[in-house]
Amino acid sequence: MQVEVEIVEAPLEEYVPRPAASADVGALAEFWGTVRDEEGGTKIAALHYEAYQSMAKRQMETILLELETAFPCQRVHVVHRRGWIPVNEAAIYVGVQACHRKEAFGLLTSFMDRLKQDVPIWKTEARPC
Amino acid sequence: MQVEVEIVEAPLEEYVPRPAASADVGALAEFWGTVRDEEGGTKIAALHYEAYQSMAKRQMETILLELETAFPCQRVHVVHRRGWIPVNEAAIYVGVQACHRKEAFGLLTSFMDRLKQDVPIWKTEARPC
Numbered sequence: 001m002q003v004e005v006e007i008v009e010a011p012l013e014e015y016v017p018r019p020a021a022s023a024d025v026g027a028l029a030e031f032w033g034t035v036r037d038e039e040g041g042t043k044i045a046a047l048h049y050e051a052y053q054s055m056a057k058r059q060m061e062t063i064l065l066e067l068e069t070a071f072p073c074q075r076v077h078v079v080h081r082r083g084w085i086p087v088n089e090a091a092i093y094v095g096v097q098a099c100h101r102k103e104a105f106g107l108l109t110s111f112m113d114r115l116k117q118d119v120p121i122w123k124t125e126a127r128p129c
Numbered sequence: 130m131q132v133e134v135e136i137v138e139a140p141l142e143e144y145v146p147r148p149a150a151s152a153d154v155g156a157l158a159e160f161w162g163t164v165r166d167e168e169g170g171t172k173i174a175a176l177h178y179e180a181y182q183s184m185a186k187r188q189m190e191t192i193l194l195e196l197e198t199a200f201p202c203q204r205v206h207v208v209h210r211r212g213w214i215p216v217n218e219a220a221i222y223v224g225v226q227a228c229h230r231k232e233a234f235g236l237l238t239s240f241m242d243r244l245k246q247d248v249p250i251w252k253t254e255a256r257p258c
Binding site for chain 1: 162
């Protein structure tokens, strides 16, 4: 499985080209996690994501390779943004390409669950003035 | 939930803009189902999708609204291509926007399962000469 993990400090869109087609890929599952204007019942203006970068990157790669056993896929691309992220902008993109959709969705949803538990990325809120 | 279902006869990309952000949307889950060069162990060059169009469109809308009870989401956009689709090109796009990823993935994966079972769209293969 081809794995690419990036941690970046600018809007994610520029790091995410439409994944190239391939004759053995039947399924592309993508996820964008975006900052909403509410966090735990409170209105917010932005979230600040901080990461222990080298460890977070390595940890994401490890999780993906562990999940490959259960969900064999061809390619996965993760881009996590750090720093201040305003409402409406994406904090994370994950794109998974596989022969079949079951593996693509399995890897993608399991990765998102593990990410929240096991990767040293933390966030703080900015409230509107 | 805002539902848009289209059946088209050209490459899907032109029908799928990047979904607009919205302050109450925290999750965008997208799926592209693409024609592979193999179908049931046989090399193929293309698939032909035919649909009983008005019924297929209505049926997809009905399934989405049924699934909304279990997986409340904000917006869903389905574009299914019909006619000849060469290897590497997409036959279906589904994009789901929700507050949280659990609902977005739930609606998306359940819809794909129901689509295969319940919607009058059928396919035939073209083998390479």
